[in-house]
Amino acid sequence: MNLKMKRSGIWKRIIVIMLIPIGLLLFYGTAHTPELIEKYYSNLLGKKIIQLLSAITGLLPVSLMEFLVIGLILYILYNISTFVYRLTKAKGRRKQVVAGFFKKVFVFVSIIYIIFIVGWALNYNRYPFSRIASYNTGNVNIDELVEVCDKLIGQTNELRLEVREDEKGIMFLEKGKDKALSTAYQGYEELAKTYPEFIGDYGRPKGLLFSKVLSLQGLGGIYCPFTGEANVNMDMPDSSIPFVICHEMAHQRGFAREDEANFIGYLASMENPDVDFKYSGSISALNYAMNALYEKDREKFNSLRGKFSQEVNRDLKARNVYWKSYEGVVNKVSDAANDAYLKVNRQKDGNESYGRMVDLLIYHNRQSKLLN
Known part of the structure; x- marks a missing residue:
């Protein structure tokens, strides 16, 4: 040599x-x-x-x-x-x-x-989305959380009346799962009119062939930075799929933090002209907000929980039954690995960072009241 x-x-x-x-x-x-x-x-x-x-x-x-x-x-x-x-x-x-x-x-x-x-x-x-959206990020309080939960309950109950359900009374995507993958971009096109950060052309989200592998890990979707693909677990209950598609698309558009991807996924779902997306985004946001209220004030949680329509209750039960069927060692190991990944990438609360989506819902509610 x-x-x-x-x-x-x-x-x-x-x-x-x-x-x-x-x-x-x-x-x-x-x-x-x-x-x-x-x-x-x-x-x-x-x-x-x-x-x-x-x-x-x-x-x-x-x-x-x-x-x-x-x-x-x-x-x-x-x-x-x-x-x-x-x-x-x-x-x-x-x-x-x-x-x-x-x-x-x-x-x-x-x-x-x-x-x-x-x-x-x-x-x-990058900047937190709350700054990009110019939200008032002052301290949140329990009354604001209750207000957000109450609004989401009313919104979700109303949207549920507009979607289709199967013979068991569970919401299903009338136009099919593939249609949801191909039309999810419409919500982001509308969102880009307010937030130019979302402007741009991206590859369409992908439904996974081995979706049940993700279910074993307790995952609804996964963004792959090495391929630029927003991947979605298509085996989940239909009420979850449109929101998860929009969540993974938020990662694809450069928003890495999980709490922000959840919130942006909610906004994109609500901006989509398809009512299935609106309902999926609304029931998912409601789930996060009510879980936060449950931890903060059990009495107010119980009071609001009784306002859920029977149809919404059936959909939430179907979700819980589905995910419980996949609980096990693989799920726990995956959860621990995901928690470690989040902390390494400066999301100090680990999996608890998902709960901070509720703060963004409250900030958004503040801004909506000011605009109205």
């Missing part, structure tokens, strides 16, 4: 070793510069990356993510089996075999991590 090739190899190793530190520096270093991230990444570079990626993968009728996951599992199994085989044959070279294996793992993880950071994760450091 000549000197030039040797130096090239050294530089390649240095670059690989530095990928994770560079990623960490980028992520945590920009945590205190949201204005730069908002202007130059979330609304410029990062947005272009996601749009290009999702446009390419959007040409496929199925989720590329599913096949990448299958390929990744096979790749991992192959490398582990190869490592074990070489280890048994190595005899006096076992240290070199072990070192070579972990070097390969490190290189793989480093490359994946830097792609994740540069391609999407910096969106965690």
